[in-house]
Amino acid sequence: MRPRPGSTPGHRRAGARRTSPGLSRREGAALRELDRIRAPLFRELERLLRDPDYHRGEEPHACCTRAKNQMRISPLEAKAIARALLEVPELRAKLPAVLRRLKVELPRLEDNTRRQSFDCPLLEGTRCLVHDAAKPIGCTAWHPGRELTDAGWEAFARRDELNDRLHGSRWKLRVIPLWLKRALAAELRGEPRGSPEREARSRGTGPGPRGARLPCSAPSP
Numbered sequence: 041m042r043p044r045p046g047s048t049p050g051h052r053r054a055g056a057r058r059t060s061p062g063l064s065r066r067e068g069a070a071l072r073e074l075d076r077i078r079a080p081l082f083r084e085l086e087r088l089l090r091d092p093d094y095h096r097g098e099e100p101h102a103c104c105t106r107a108k109n110q111m112r113i114s115p116l117e118a119k120a121i122a123r124a125l126l127e128v129p130e131l132r133a134k135l136p137a138v139l140r141r142l143k144v145e146l147p148r149l150e151d152n153t154r155r156q157s158f159d160c161p162l163l164e165g166t167r168c169l170v171h172d173a174a175k176p177i178g179c180t181a182w183h184p185g186r187e188l189t190d191a192g193w194e195a196f197a198r199r200d201e202l203n204d205r206l207h208g209s210r211w212k213l214r215v216i217p218l219w220l221k222r223a224l225a226a227e228l229r230g231e232p233r234g235s236p237e238r239e240a241r242s243r244g245t246g247p248g249p250r251g252a253r254l255p256c257s258a259p260s261p
């Protein structure tokens with residue numbers, strides 16, 4: 041989603057950086073590194089927003105909807121989004137609506153790694169819910185009608201290296217709903233945090249495949 045003035049980094053919500061229960065130290069460190077990778081893009085955005093032509097008359101949310109949106113993300117970015125939705129109180133209140141939109145979107149998609157068009161379930165009205173907390177690198181680096189900047193290329197490269205370190209080299213980009221399906225699998229099944237089913241599944245003793253703590257602990261090839 042193209043950002044709006046007044047929605048850049050200083051507005052990051054407190055709490056988004058907390059380490060989630062169940063998040064390994066390595067995963068927590070990787071998510072903090074992802075925040076650092078994103079930071080120069082927000083500084084760049086601050087500069088671009090001073091340009092009165094930045095939006096060029098187009099609705100800021102247009103690129104988050106099916107007509108223009110095929111954004112793919114990495115497993116770590118999905119983890120960051122899931123953590124924000126589960127940890128930040130304001131976002132946690134939005135989680136049921138996000139899950140409803142995700143359930144509408146998933147049957148329209150093939151579960152593969154290709155680019156596909158979708159309405160982003162993280163779009164609420166004209167607002168990207170995770171803009172302050174966990175906006176994907178691609179959404180932050182892309183600016184309509186402009187070439188990707190050096191900062192953007194650098195951020196993609198660092199994001200990919202970070203995912204390689206955490207998951208090995210076989211992880212894949214997927215469109216946002218397909219990674220959210222994995223990162224929010226327990227929530228989609230309706231298993232609240234702390235439920236016996238969820239605890240058993242995370243220990244690998246419950247129903248379903250081992251490694252249900254996707255995406256960070258067991259990225260899909």
Ligand code: SF4
Nearest residue numbers: 041104160163168179
């Ligand atoms: S995460 Fe979704 S709503 Fe946010 S900018 Fe990206 S496509 Fe738009």
